[in-house]
Amino acid sequence: MTDGTEGPTAESGERTARYVALLRGINVGGHRxxxxxxxxxxxxxxxxxxPVTHLQSGNAVFGAPRGSDPAALARELAAALESRFGFPVDTLVLAAAELRAVAARCPYDTAALDPAxxxxxFLDGAPDRAALARLDADRYAPGTFKAGEREVFAYFPDGMGRSRLADALTGALRGHLxxxxxxxTVTKLRELAGEEPE
Incomplete structure (x- = not known):
């Protein structure tokens, strides 16, 4: 196939799978x-x-050999970006299957909420549940959050910019990328990554 979703590469006959790269902190206010x-x-x-990209905030979907280590792909991409642009770029990579799993774990009724x-x-490891548990949920209402496996879901009904919950979560997630x-955006990236047989 020509989209890299599945099938052998022309060079080696390796089977490929889709991966999703998420870059942090780029193209904000004309910087980085x-x-x-x-x-x-x-x-x-x-x-x-x-490779295909979505929006300007650093979202990409690409094909790589099936079974590639996402953390190794992230390190390789981060090094290449720093070499190209002259500044470090925090980079996470997930297999498309993991993105689908994250979406499936969402505890919110996504059909009933504003997707924006x-x-x-998305985290580079399991969240510190003790740090999250220390957050007084009532203090941040009507915003809410729920921990996943390597992600935290949060809903900001009045917008993220006006919510103190965003800063609180940033503090609780300190030490993580x-x-x-x-x-x-999650839904669009799932669409771009396509469906693959497990």
């Missing part, structure tokens, strides 16, 4: 600029197949 066309070039230069106000904080995407 990483054009999406350049991100696609970097991914292609690393040998990844059919439901966020997923964490980057948030709203549900609309």
């Amino acid at each position: 600029r990483v054009p999406m066309a350049d991100l696609r070039e970097v991914l292609a230069g690393l040998g990844h197949r059919a 106000k439901l966020l997923v904080f 964490a980057t948030a995407r709203n549900w609309r």
